[in-house]
Amino acid sequence: MTQSLERDVEVSRTAPGSSGGGPAEERAIRRIAFGHRLSRWDVKISPYLYISPFFILFGITGLFPLIYTGVVSLYDWHIIGGQGDFVGLANFEWVLGQEKFWIALRNTFSIFIFSAVPQVILALIIAAILDQNLKAKTFWRMGVLVPYVVAPVAVALIFSNMFGDQYGLINNLLGRIGLDPVGWHSQVVPSHLAIATMVNFRWTGYNALIFLAAMQAIPRDYYEAAAIDGASRIRQFFSITIPSLRPTLIFVIITSTIGGLQIFDEPRMYDSTGEGGASAQWMTITMYIYNQGFGASGGGQFGHAAAAAWLLFLVIVIVGLINLVATRAIASNESRSSK
Amino acid sequence: MTTAQRTRAVPPRTANLRTRRKANAAATNKPNFLGYAFLVIVILGSLFPLYWSFLIGSGDASTLRNLDVNWLPGGNLISNMAEVLENEAVGFWRALGNSLIVSTVVSVSVVLFSTLAGYAFAKLRFRGSKPLLFFVIGTMAVPTQLGIVPLFIAMSQWLHLSGNILAVILPALVSAFGVFWMTQYLSQALPDELIEAARVDGANMIQTFWHIALPAARPAAAMLGLFIFIGTWTNFFWPFIILSSANPTLPVALSLLQSNFFVDYSLVLAGVLLSTIPLLILFVVAGKQLVSGIMQGAVKG
Numbered sequence: 001m002t003q004s005l006e007r008d009v010e011v012s013r014t015a016p017g018s019s020g021g022g023p024a025e026e027r028a029i030r031r032i033a034f035g036h037r038l039s040r041w042d043v044k045i046s047p048y049l050y051i052s053p054f055f056i057l058f059g060i061t062g063l064f065p066l067i068y069t070g071v072v073s074l075y076d077w078h079i080i081g082g083q084g085d086f087v088g089l090a091n092f093e094w095v096l097g098q099e100k101f102w103i104a105l106r107n108t109f110s111i112f113i114f115s116a117v118p119q120v121i122l123a124l125i126i127a128a129i130l131d132q133n134l135k136a137k138t139f140w141r142m143g144v145l146v147p148y149v150v151a152p153v154a155v156a157l158i159f160s161n162m163f164g165d166q167y168g169l170i171n172n173l174l175g176r177i178g179l180d181p182v183g184w185h186s187q188v189v190p191s192h193l194a195i196a197t198m199v200n201f202r203w204t205g206y207n208a209l210i211f212l213a214a215m216q217a218i219p220r221d222y223y224e225a226a227a228i229d230g231a232s233r234i235r236q237f238f239s240i241t242i243p244s245l246r247p248t249l250i251f252v253i254i255t256s257t258i259g260g261l262q263i264f265d266e267p268r269m270y271d272s273t274g275e276g277g278a279s280a281q282w283m284t285i286t287m288y289i290y291n292q293g294f295g296a297s298g299g300g301q302f303g304h305a306a307a308a309a310w311l312l313f314l315v316i317v318i319v320g321l322i323n324l325v326a327t328r329a330i331a332s333n334e335s336r337s338s339k
Numbered sequence: 340m341t342t343a344q345r346t347r348a349v350p351p352r353t354a355n356l357r358t359r360r361k362a363n364a365a366a367t368n369k370p371n372f373l374g375y376a377f378l379v380i381v382i383l384g385s386l387f388p389l390y391w392s393f394l395i396g397s398g399d400a401s402t403l404r405n406l407d408v409n410w411l412p413g414g415n416l417i418s419n420m421a422e423v424l425e426n427e428a429v430g431f432w433r434a435l436g437n438s439l440i441v442s443t444v445v446s447v448s449v450v451l452f453s454t455l456a457g458y459a460f461a462k463l464r465f466r467g468s469k470p471l472l473f474f475v476i477g478t479m480a481v482p483t484q485l486g487i488v489p490l491f492i493a494m495s496q497w498l499h500l501s502g503n504i505l506a507v508i509l510p511a512l513v514s515a516f517g518v519f520w521m522t523q524y525l526s527q528a529l530p531d532e533l534i535e536a537a538r539v540d541g542a543n544m545i546q547t548f549w550h551i552a553l554p555a556a557r558p559a560a561a562m563l564g565l566f567i568f569i570g571t572w573t574n575f576f577w578p579f580i581i582l583s584s585a586n587p588t589l590p591v592a593l594s595l596l597q598s599n600f601f602v603d604y605s606l607v608l609a610g611v612l613l614s615t616i617p618l619l620i621l622f623v624v625a626g627k628q629l630v631s632g633i634m635q636g637a638v639k640g
Contacts, residue, residue, distance in 0.1 A: 149621065152590075
């Protein structure tokens, strides 16, 4: 710290005007004045300097592509020829007129429901158990988090093997208890269930830890009071825990909406062609965008891909808002009934 | 200590013995056998897919067709892994190197820039700080895949970085989540008095940041670095678009594994295990930090 003071003095010595040889007093005042000015400048400019790397880099690689997607979506734009004619909303019309887009939308929703609902419920149960006075707490907490370090692509490869139609483990086990094999790849709903299982595998433990953290912030007196009033543990869970978790529930549901509706890795790797099945039975919207933009056959349609990306964004915003309203309503009903 | 606090249920003196006992049982919050059993099942379920890869990955092409599942591993794991490593079309070593470089550079960059910006937002007063922070938080909710087409046009056609790992690194150098995370942490963990003391002692702004803010930020910075590292390591969508099979990252190489060996799952799953081992090692070393990172983030987020 004192070093910097000395350096400031040094600077002021070499500053023009200070070598003029005035009285020592004046020189000292000037030194302080210069150092003061420098420091004020430092205070004013520094915050902007510190945030500028983020804003500059984000502007170039994040914000610009987002806005430019809107531009591309309004043009006839191909990977080879580049920007073509302005076509207005024709790309949107084209995408909305495609049956595959609607199938992809259906699949995306279906997979999202199959993954989000069981995941939140299971995560809540796991969190409630982890919230008790367990022995070896860290062990259990780490244990549920293991799947998080397995890459989605790896998860997809493992599960597409276990859910194999012909030689898969699941069908093998079903056969042993006398059930018919399920077309985990060939059929619509089973393929969605299999893909949702991958998502649940990777994220349930993660979300359980988020819920656990929120549960630990609930004052224990609430439970004690409820217990004295004779409330069972189940009743306590629904009347104290769930309402107190409201902000966390909203957070988890919104983030899993944003992530879940963009799902790509798992369905893309569910078979070796990556086309989402013979009749697009598990093709999602992001896969649709990928196929329009970069697919092996019929790709390179940047205008179509950009329009589909905007439509996906719209879907995410709408579903996000619906979820926000629904979660609020559910959680506040719970808290009302608890009074 | 927390145990003592939690188990202390004090029923009012007027309560009769029966309610008192019941209250104690409901509020002591001791897990019963069922709770442990449930957790054991959850953890077995979490580990099973990895064990299954191990089973299939240590067998040969016929293992899967065998209807009597052999629950003990075969002896071919090493040779299967070796075959994956030697396959030139997959380029596993190259992918491993690329993933290491990309994940390390991205984590260091995100942590540094997020700490700088987070410090400014949390502790420095400047015009426009509130709207700017609001903007950062707002962008967290915007799906990044929306910008994939222009990003491709920019990286591939303007900068000619197609197939280059720089094209993966550049868009990931900063993170809105990171800025938000460090802002939240520093606004609580770094006392204003400490900064003022340093300023009074004559430290300039960057010295204050370097000697005061950075050390205070270390725990949160380490957690952020871990999350960004794992996120980058497992990221697939954008690398899959911009990188080629000649110069992949690990997830991209894994996807090639399927198109190359799609018949022989013993090789595919041996490759899956190989690509997961580095993160499993990281998990053993830093799993505790990951757990507390998620839990801290939850309380604040």
